[in-house]
Amino acid sequence: MEHYDAIVVGTGHGGAQAALALRQNGFTGSIAMVGRDKEPPYERPPLSKEYLAREKEFERILIRPAKFWEDKQIDLLLESEVVVIDAQAKIISLHDGRMLEYSELIWAAGGSPRKLTCSGAELAGVHAVRDKSDVDAIICQLDNGARRAVVIGGGYIGLEAAAVLRKLGCDVVLLEALDRVLARVAGEELSRFFENEHRRQGVDLRLGALVDCIEGDGSRVTGVKLADGEVIACDIVIVGIGIVPAVGVLVDAGANAPNGVAVDEFCRSSLPHVHAIGDLALHANSFAEGAMIRLESVQNANDMANTAARDICGNPVPYEATPWFWSNQYDLKLQTVGLSVGHDQTVLRGDPATRSFSVIYLKAGKVVALDCVNAMKDYVQGRKLVEARAEVAPELLRNADHQLKHCV
Numbered sequence: 550m551e552h553y554d555a556i557v558v559g560t561g562h563g564g565a566q567a568a569l570a571l572r573q574n575g576f577t578g579s580i581a582m583v584g585r586d587k588e589p590p591y592e593r594p595p596l597s598k599e600y601l602a603r604e605k606e607f608e609r610i611l612i613r614p615a616k617f618w619e620d621k622q623i624d625l626l627l628e629s630e631v632v633v634i635d636a637q638a639k640i641i642s643l644h645d646g647r648m649l650e651y652s653e654l655i656w657a658a659g660g661s662p663r664k665l666t667c668s669g670a671e672l673a674g675v676h677a678v679r680d681k682s683d684v685d686a687i688i689c690q691l692d693n694g695a696r697r698a699v700v701i702g703g704g705y706i707g708l709e710a711a712a713v714l715r716k717l718g719c720d721v722v723l724l725e726a727l728d729r730v731l732a733r734v735a736g737e738e739l740s741r742f743f744e745n746e747h748r749r750q751g752v753d754l755r756l757g758a759l760v761d762c763i764e765g766d767g768s769r770v771t772g773v774k775l776a777d778g779e780v781i782a783c784d785i786v787i788v789g790i791g792i793v794p795a796v797g798v799l800v801d802a803g804a805n806a807p808n809g810v811a812v813d814e815f816c817r818s819s820l821p822h823v824h825a826i827g828d829l830a831l832h833a834n835s836f837a838e839g840a841m842i843r844l845e846s847v848q849n850a851n852d853m854a855n856t857a858a859r860d861i862c863g864n865p866v867p868y869e870a871t872p873w874f875w876s877n878q879y880d881l882k883l884q885t886v887g888l889s890v891g892h893d894q895t896v897l898r899g900d901p902a903t904r905s906f907s908v909i910y911l912k913a914g915k916v917v918a919l920d921c922v923n924a925m926k927d928y929v930q931g932r933k934l935v936e937a938r939a940e941v942a943p944e945l946l947r948n949a950d951h952q953l954k955h956c957v
């Protein structure tokens with residue numbers, strides 16, 4: 550049986566950065582990166598943006614050129630799904646029966662797109678947006694004439710996909726079950742701004758819209774039926790309703806994994822010699838007052854990868870990273886910093902009508918997060934307020950003539 554000193558499971562953002570960070574931190578042992586994907590590590594954010602819009606070729610979204618991994622002596626075992634971990638024997642088993650022995654394991658398997666549970670969810674023409682293959686299937690359908698799209702889910706991925714589909718000339722209906730888009734991650738001002746923006750761009754955006762089932766002609770999707778009986782005719786459905794953390798294999802191995810894998814401040818799971826990072830890592834986050842949360846962002850995947858690698862290399866530094874995120878829709882660049890969940894006050898800085906403004910979130914008088922739309926300066930300067938948990942008078946924050954850097 551082949552032995553590796555470190556095995557990284559998952560070739561996404563977290564996995565790629567973990568392998569890289571091991572080498573950067575002086576790890577000289579053998580490393581394998583084992584992943585289900587066919588392709589070498591690539592960035593996921595462009596999948597619902599430039600790659601779907603065909604503004605970026607696949608080669609331009611590779612995290613590193615394929616040869617880089619060879620040069621760093623990191624073995625890439627692609628199209629290889631890990632199905633079992635024996636944490637006592639330190640052995641993983643792959644879907645095709647191969648077994649590999651490890652000294653250290655980093656689990657960076659991300660999550661699978663949450664599926665609709667209604668009938669018709671498996672029809673051809675119903676797509677998720679998680680992997681390159683998902684987006685290739687959407688592009689292929691658009692090339693074959695699909696023009697009427699229904700997007701289910703008003704989170705970032707659904708909104709970004711809707712924006713691209715509009716740019717490509719599709720008719721788009723966006724269905725959100727709650728009473729506003731982005732309800733899980735942002736305050737009401739931001740939700741209303743993006744709702745207006747999508748409507749202005751021609752998206753038929755419906756709030757409080759519950760899907761009853763997906764209708765088809767026996768094989769392909771023909772429409773989406775709502776709970777009130779209306780059927781929206783379409784050729785293509787894009788589902789963006791969140792992810793289910795990929796932790797089944799770790800749970801079977803005995804890991805503590807309530808909603809994601811619980812990890813400590815060094816990204817160690819409850820299994821010996823198994824770190825867990827990225828979208829699936831349930832951790833105490835100081836920007837959420839120590840609450841156990843999962844963060845689905847490139848920032849979190851990269852920073853946790855660095856934390857795990859340092860720990861393995863004997864230089865442990867607790868995970869303490871400022872959360873940030875971005876989203877591109879039409880000509881709008883949203884940048885967020887901090888965590889707005891649990892805020893008790895918002896301050897609007899600038900005028901949404903100018904399409905450049907920020908929403909500042911406070912909790913007990915302290916700045917906890919900012920959502921900045923086409924407002925790079927606020928984002929850069931506001932970050933310091935978040936990191937300092939600064940107490941600033943709302944009038945000062947509201948005054949767009951007063952730079953945020955002078956509020957620290």
Ligand SMILES: Cc1cc2nc3c(=O)[nH]c(=O)nc-3n(C[C@H](O)[C@H](O)[C@H](O)COP(=O)(O)OP(=O)(O)OC[C@H]3O[C@@H](n4cnc5c(N)ncnc54)[C@H](O)[C@@H]3O)c2cc1C
Pocket residue numbers: 558559560561562563564583584585586593594595596597629630631632657658659660678679680706795798826827828829844845846847848850873874875876877
């Ligand atoms: C369409 C899209 C747009 C996004 N946009 C943004 C954005 O604008 N900004 C931002 O910050 N974040 C964005 N994100 C989120 C960001 O991409 C994720 O948070 C990040 O990829 C998480 O990294 P990860 O390593 O945890 O998981 P992933 O990058 O998902 O990697 C997990 C990898 O593990 C593999 N895998 C799973 N199970 C197994 C197994 N059993 N065996 C082997 N391999 C396995 C998967 O195939 C995958 O390659 C976006 C995500 C998507 C899907």
